[in-house]
Amino acid sequence: MSQQQPRGFAPAAHSPVRATRRTMLQAGAIGLLGLGMADVPAARLLGAEAQRRSSPEKSVIFIFLNGGLSHQDSFDLKPDAPETVRGEFNPIATETPGIEICEHLPRLARHSERFALVRSVATDSNGHGEACHMLFTGRLDFPAGFVLAKSPSPNEWPSIASQVTYATRGRNNLPPAAVLPEASINEIGSVRPGQFAGKLGAQHEAWHLHLAAPCALGNGACPHCFRFEGTPFEHGSSSIFEAPSLTLPEGGRGRLAGRVDLLQFIENQQRQLEQGAVLDKVDRNREQAIAVLADPKVHSAFDVEHADPAIVARYGKNKFGLSLLMARRLVEAGVTLVQVNLGKNSSWDTHRRNFVNLKDNLLPYMDQAVAALLDDLADSGRLDSTLVVMSGEFGRTPKINPDAGRDHWGPVMTSFFAGGGVKGGTVIGATDKIAAYPIQDRQTTENLAATIYHTLQIPRLSTWTDLDGRPHELYRADPIEGLFA
Numbered sequence: 001m002s003q004q005q006p007r008g009f010a011p012a013a014h015s016p017v018r019a020t021r022r023t024m025l026q027a028g029a030i031g032l033l034g035l036g037m038a039d040v041p042a043a044r045l046l047g048a049e050a051q052r053r054s055s056p057e058k059s060v061i062f063i064f065l066n067g068g069l070s071h072q073d074s075f076d077l078k079p080d081a082p083e084t085v086r087g088e089f090n091p092i093a094t095e096t097p098g099i100e101i102c103e104h105l106p107r108l109a110r111h112s113e114r115f116a117l118v119r120s121v122a123t124d125s126n127g128h129g130e131a132c133h134m135l136f137t138g139r140l141d142f143p144a145g146f147v148l149a150k151s152p153s154p155n156e157w158p159s160i161a162s163q164v165t166y167a168t169r170g171r172n173n174l175p176p177a178a179v180l181p182e183a184s185i186n187e188i189g190s191v192r193p194g195q196f197a198g199k200l201g202a203q204h205e206a207w208h209l210h211l212a213a214p215c216a217l218g219n220g221a222c223p224h225c226f227r228f229e230g231t232p233f234e235h236g237s238s239s240i241f242e243a244p245s246l247t248l249p250e251g252g253r254g255r256l257a258g259r260v261d262l263l264q265f266i267e268n269q270q271r272q273l274e275q276g277a278v279l280d281k282v283d284r285n286r287e288q289a290i291a292v293l294a295d296p297k298v299h300s301a302f303d304v305e306h307a308d309p310a311i312v313a314r315y316g317k318n319k320f321g322l323s324l325l326m327a328r329r330l331v332e333a334g335v336t337l338v339q340v341n342l343g344k345n346s347s348w349d350t351h352r353r354n355f356v357n358l359k360d361n362l363l364p365y366m367d368q369a370v371a372a373l374l375d376d377l378a379d380s381g382r383l384d385s386t387l388v389v390m391s392g393e394f395g396r397t398p399k400i401n402p403d404a405g406r407d408h409w410g411p412v413m414t415s416f417f418a419g420g421g422v423k424g425g426t427v428i429g430a431t432d433k434i435a436a437y438p439i440q441d442r443q444t445t446e447n448l449a450a451t452i453y454h455t456l457q458i459p460r461l462s463t464w465t466d467l468d469g470r471p472h473e474l475y476r477a478d479p480i481e482g483l484f485a
Contacts, residue, residue, distance in 0.1 A: 138449020
């Protein structure tokens with residue numbers, strides 16, 4: 001049975017691409033690649049609902065700082081606070097009079113006219129799992145019977161990426177949403193909840209690209225890996241990514257011709273029996289497989305380690321820089337929303353050696369990569385149509401702990417917004433004298449999610465239907481007021 005059409009969506013015209021024999025052969029090869037049909041968007045059975053989705057002109061790059069960025073050591077410094085609170089870093093002036101950020105973010109300081117800071121965002125939880133679920137899903141509540149330890153689970157709210165997959169259509173036969181370079185996990189391999197389709201159903205799963213090279217317990221911008229306690233650690237691979245092969249396997253098209261012809265014969269028989277209902281999905285899946293195999297922009301998006309050396313140097317040849325370069329190229333190729341998880345093993349979870357790790361291992365690589373992304377989007381003319389959002393799942397405690405670190409702090413954090421019509425040189429919200437609580441314009445992750453949906457032109461009254469047939473609204477709050485010009 002097809003799912004209910006989201007309220008507020010007008011049926012979108014759809015003209016399926018009729019593949020040539022050559023491209024059919026390319027699609028037939030997908031099952032023999034290292035990807036497999038289950039690992040590419042071709043495996044996402046979109047259903048009849050996909051024919052009625054909107055086609056947004058704007059895109060979003062959502063940068064997740066895995067573990068929770070210390071807001072008072074990055075974008076909301078309190079130099080007049082007591083020594084046990086203010087920390088070791090000094091504020092520096094930005095290009096915008098009156099706005100100061102951390103001295104270890106000099107490149108972003110020069111880009112302040114392009115971004116806005118929302119210094120009053122809350123996730124209402126001090127736990128990684130709960131706060132991640134709130135951020136990833138754009139909801140502060142939990143489903144009945146939700147069990148944190150069983151993630152991933154169909155009993156989670158769907159991620160923002162999955163809701164975008166449900167509510168929009170990608171361009172150029174690519175999926176609407178992608179997540180890279182790896183899932184958000186903790187040091188013992190537990191998956192943070194809220195990253196997948198959950199109660200929306202696997203047919204609306206975003207395109208999860210597991211690309212990062214194995215790095216054991218290394219944190220940060222590999223190959224510049226580190227451990228929180230400062231013990232020696234070396235990157236455990238000769239590459240940064242293990243990108244998928246997008247070329248035909250040995251033997252080429254001739255080897256596959258018979259198989260594809262047989263497959264088409266079987267499909268024709270099934271088409272007569274099933275009146276095309278299932279195979280319409282297969283056709284759509286095959287179109288997406290062809291796009292992955294044949295589109296030069298998709299190839300270019302994945303092959304970031306061999307990009308123009310000058311481009312790589314701007315972003316940084318590390319997991320932070322190359323992930324953002326890949327995100328920009330995927331948006332250019334036609335993906336509507338790309339979520340980039342910056343940092344395996346909760347890299348920003350600085351309970352120990354907060355200032356050393358931020359100064360040496362985290363802030364410089366983030367500063368370089370995000371500044372390069374903004375430059376790249378501006379130079380290509382895509383900054384006005386691409387919203388860049390950057391946030392952790394919570395902030396850090398005002399008081400510095402005995403390990404020179406800061407602990408989890410759900411009451412407030414700073415989130416970063418740029419492009420997509422954002423009014424640059426803007427600060428929304430404020431915290432008290434020790435950056436502990438918002439005192440003005442409190443926002444939540446529900447407002448953050450609504451801002452993403454609003455940017456993608458998803459209608460305000462849109463709903464999705466869960467696996468039990470119950471409708472749910474996408475928007476749980478209003479977009480952040482004052483953010484857009």
